Amino acid sequence: MSLGYSIKEGFAGFGRTKLASATSTFSLFIAVLLAGFLTRGGYALYSLAVDLTDEVQMEIFFAPISDDRIQEFGDYIEEQPWVESIMFTSKETASERFRAEFGDGFGSEALAELDFLPASYTVTMTPETPIEEIQQQVERLEEFQEVDDIAFNAALYQQLRSRVDQSIWVGISVASVILIASIWLVFNTIRLTIYAKRDTIKAMKLVGATNAFIRRPFVIEGVLQGWIGSLLAFGVLDALFRWAVPLAIPQMGIVPWPLGAWYYLALSMFVLGTLIGLLGSTIASHRFIRLA
């Protein structure tokens, strides 16, 4: 059985049932566009939330101890699995910052000279570490004699982390609903196309065509609808974020592409459109050509 023939028939089928094909392509276009919009918008919001979470750091202030001991302690902290990075601030640097922040007024220079600002480590935690574990680590570190104090806003950190988690779940749920709905739409459109062509399918079966032979052009038609729908969706999405969103909400500016480049999202949308078209048409043709 010629694959070339099936491809040719798949393309021809697109023209033969224009209304059904256009309906299916449109539903696919909407699904992929929504998925793309959610991905781009959601990714921007997610990045913002992660950046904010990263800004919630832990500061470990040291009692007056030697530089070598502080260095040893820093090495120890850096080895911990819940630590992503650490940054050292010496007493001198802390004093300079104090001066820079408060200027010379109110005797701040004199206060800085008193040498009361301690050396510290600013610790960034790995995002996957649970808040409960971070709190346990804080309590454990506070027990070291070398440690004078630890500043960590657990409540803010917890709130940000739970918002990020919630937004991920909401995104996955919405995307799943869109995906299932679009597969269902393509499935039903192909089913209607098969119903409209039942006499033709019956005639095909009478001359000895196997179900697989009849099915293949329908599947190719579904994939073709996926390609067209996803390419259109990407074009509209690009136009939306390039012109419409900055025009409507100027303070947003140009929303960045996920992972920093347009082609990741373009490819994902193309693959998604192809998969929806492929799945919808395969399921429908498997179920209904047998019965036609």
Next chain:
Amino acid sequence: MNSVLELDHVSLSYQGKPVLAECSMSLQEGDFCYLLGPTGSGKSSILKLFYRETKPTKGDVKLHGESIQNLADRKIPFIRRQLGVVFQDFQLLHDRNVFENIAFALRVTGTPSSTIDQRVKHLLDLVGLGHKKKEDVRVLSGGEQQRIAIARALANDPDVLLADEPTGNLDPGASTVIMELLHQINKEQNVTILMVTHDHSLVKRYPGKRLELKDGTLYDPSVTPTQRLSSI
């Protein structure tokens, strides 16, 4: 001589309603047989048994001596490729032209394109429609559409042709053309033909073997009731 088409004590019911009862028949290679009977007597059902559109409730349906009633569904297309089937309503593919309608029957068997071109040309010449290769089938007359259906039925060079009232929708002139074509195919290509009809005038003009179906029972009208009883 081996039977090409055979029913062996076949009974058939649709939703509990009996259609055929203990029917037996046997056609040899090169036979031209009419299957006669009133509307609704079950003539088309007998053809459906042979192209495995339906299965008997009892008995054996044989094609080339092989039982086909218990064949797996996936094997049915391969059985149909050994048969040609034509219908009263032609059952052409309306979204394709004349050439593609005939070529389709060859494509399903994986025939190469170059062979398809030659074979379709030959078949169109056989049915006298070589000049209508690119026409839309919907613009053809009924007689022409039936000739295309016959050409399609012959595409895979079958040795059996099942014709379900092939002249039922045609005027007398077109019916004559179709009957002459069927007889030509029967004689020249030795194709066994089983033709369902209720037009007795056609049977008189184009003689052939006859089987009649009445009250679900199949019998040969050329055999007298006494002969029939003595053969039991």
